[in-house]
Amino acid sequence: MKQKQESVKAWFASGTPWVWMNAGAVSIAVIMTIGLLAVIAVRGLGHFWPANVLEATYSVPGSPVQTLIGEEVQVEQVPRERLHSAGMPVPATGPEFMTRGLLKLGNRDLYGSDFSWVVGEWLGERHWPKELMTLERREWGNFYGYLLSVKEAGKVVAEGSAAMPELQQRLQRVNALYDELSGLEKSDIGGINHELERLRLKERKLQLDGQLDATAQADLATARAELQARYQEYEAKLGELRQQFNRDSVVMRDSSGRETEISVGKLVHAYQPNAMGVGAKLKFYFQKLWEFLSEDPREANTEGGIFPAIFGTVMMTLVMALIVTPFGVIAAVYLREYARQGPLTRTIRIAVNNLAGVPAIVYGVFGLGFFVYVLGGSIDRLFFAEALPAPTFGTPGLFWASLTLAILAVPVVIVATEEGLSRIPRSIREGSLALGATKAETLWKIVLPMASPAMMTGLILAVARAAGEVAPLMLVGVVKLAPSLPVDGNYPYVHLDQKIMHLGFHIYDVGFQSPNVEAARPLVYATALLLVLVIALLNVSAIAIRNRLREKYKALEN
Template sequence: MSVKQNNLKSWYKSGAPGVWMSGGAVAIAIIMTLGLLAVIATRGLGHFWPADILEADYQVPGQEARVMLGEVVQVEEVPRARLAAAGLPVAEEGGEFMTRELLKVGNRELFGADFTWVVGEWLSNPRKPAGITVLERREWGNFYGNLINVKEGGQVVAEGDAAWSELQQRLDRVDALHAQLVRLEKKDIGRINHGLERIRLEGRKLQLQGKLDADAQAALDARRDALNADYKVLEEQMVALVQQINRDSVTLSASDGRQTEIALGKVVRAFRPNAMSTLDKFGFYAMKLWEFVSDEPREANTEGGIFPAIFGTVLMVMLMAVIVTPFGVIAAVYLREYAHQGALTRVIRIAVNNLAGVPSIVYGVFGLGFFVYVLGGNIDRLFFPESAPAPTFGTPGLMWASLTLAILTLPVVIVATEEGLARIPRAVREGSLALGATKAETLWKVVIPMASPAMMTGLILAVARAAGEVAPLMLVGVVKLAPSLPLNGNYPYLHLDQKIMHLGFHIYDVGFQSPNVEAARPLVYATALLLVIVIALLNLTAVYIRNHLREKYKALDH
């Protein structure tokens, strides 16, 4: 017994229990993280799969039977008493639980809602007809029904079996016309509107400076007339395109027999999931995923893609990194290499560490008060008086959002860089000085390159925190919908004063502010997964650069 006790004491003293506990904690954390990502991926990515459409007879006790048509989204078991308490005519006899199914029935203009709950036991004669057609629309969600005919200018051009192929051909034509219309609106019309606004501001500036004479006014008028003439030509092209887009229509019969005529200009695509093969569904799935990451949002952000949010997130984080890195490095170098290591320096370090724990919304309020109102307002008064009373930089925008995030993540970069500087042996500095280098040259050519991996570590932590922040950005530049990108072909190309979209805020808006909760739920998971992927890619890029620098300066550590 004493031998076992001695062995147990030796085992405890060796530190093995701590190693096993630490390893177990890490393993549990990894398993939980992977499990969370798996749940998010399953619920988010499954939304884009073209699920089969169920058609069944629905008989509520005491009511007339009707046909239900829709996509089964969720199935759950609920207590019989709960359904009875909700006012449903549930019989007292039977099991304790009943099945409840959530159907996406679409046809919002007919039924008032896209989703409805039904009792599974009241569904009978389930079937999946191959001819059920789904129309994915630009507005009002999906429409489910049977294809009746296709019309051109109000005249039927195809019906029956021939209507499906005719519908696909005309949808391809409408897609091409719609792409032309979008290019006209965003590129050409946007360029003209930007030019007209610049002419207006130039005229106002000349007026404030007292230089708006007849010659200057004539030059401005000539430029304005040229742009207006271009606009009239483009306007005629747009009217012609809209007429061509709305020329064709399709008629479908809903589950209750009502027929609805829908203009093809309002339709994104038409498909028949029940008639698709597995290979066809994979192709459709890939197309929907690409649309999600490359297209603009529509239908209150519950349909379409989230490319503006991806672009805004990445651009803002990159600007933040460009701003925070030099300031953080300079502050760390001063505190470690130049400042007298006394009480004041210790107080500054304590203050920096405390700043890392300040709630992010406080930084948002500071950014709104100082950057937007004080700094931005003064910039407008000094450099953009012609824009008054409309603010240019005195309003939330990309620049102020990036600066606010830079202030928020600055303590992380300072602390990480200081730790890296402290690890560099004193002998390296003394050797450089002994060879005749100045202190500045030693710092710039020896110390800072050796500490660059630690700087990159601080930047990685800063990117990880900044990309996921939401609260401060709501105050300093991020909005619900901003489909126009802050980087385009109009001078000055990068519009720092423009508001942007952000993946974190998009998750909040879709999850908590959406008028259609059931439609928005899977997009919350998909967007959250995409945000994790974006952060991981940004961090992997920084890790690659850090590892490259570490290998490059490894010899100097020895």
């Protein structure tokens, strides 16, 4: 027994139990992370699968029998008392649990809500007719029903079995017209409006400077007349396209037997999910997934895509990285290489370390107060006086959001860079100086390249923290819906003063501010997964650069 106790003590003294405990903790953390990502992926990516459409009778006690058409979203077992307390006419006696299902009935313009909870025991015979159709609309969500006919300018051109192929052809035509209309409105007409606004500001500036003479007025009038002439041409073309866009329509019959005429121009997709095979559903699934990544949002961000949020997140993070890296490196180089090591330097280091623990919302308040109102307002008064009282940089925007995140992340870069500089052997510095190099040349050509992996480590940590922040961005430039991207074909091409969308804020908005909670839930999961992937991609890119730099300068370290 004594020998056994001694062996146990020796085992504990060797540290093996703590190694196994740490390994177990890490394993549990990895499993939980992977499990969480798997749940998010299943619930988010499953939203894009073309679900079959159910048709069933629904008999509520004391009410007439009705027919329901829709997608079965969720089925669960709930206590009978819970249904009774919810106001459903459930008998007081019976089984303890009853089935409750969530159906996506669509047709929100007709019924007011496109999701409804139903009691499974009250559903009659269920079947999935192949003729049932799902219409995905640009507004009012999905429409479920039977296709009766296709019309052109009010006249029936196809009905019965011939209606579906005819609808698909006309829907392709309408989608092509929609792309042309969008390009005309955003690029051509938007560009002219941008040029007209620049002329107005130029005229105002000349007026403020006292240089608005007759010659300048004539030049401005000529340029404005040319733009107005082009604008009239585009407006005429836009009217013709809109007339063609709204030419076709379809007649649908809903679950109550009511016939509804819907313009084809309001449709995005029209398909019969019950008649689709696995291959057709897979093709449609990846098409929907691509639309989610590449298109603009619609329907209060609960439909369509999230490309502006992806673009805004990536661009803001890259601008932040361009700002935080030089400032963080310069500060670290000064503290490590030039500053006299004493109480003041130690105090500065303590302050830098404490900055990393400041709540993010505090940085947002600072960014709004100093960057936006003080610095941005001063820039407007000095360089954009002709636009006042409308602010240019004196309002939240991309640049101020990136600068606020840079201030938030700069302590991480400073600490990581200082650690990298401290690990470079002193002999390397002395050898460089002995060969005749100055201190600046040694720092620039020897020390900083060897410390670059540590700088990249700091940048990786900064990106990981800043890219997922939401609270400060709500104050300094991120909005629910940005009408245009901060990069376009209008001078100066990159608009750092514009407001942007962000994946983190998009998750908050869709998850907590959406009027249609059930429609928003799967998009919250999908957007959260995408945010994780975007941050991981940015980090992996930085890690790859760091590893290459580490291999490049490993020989010098040895």
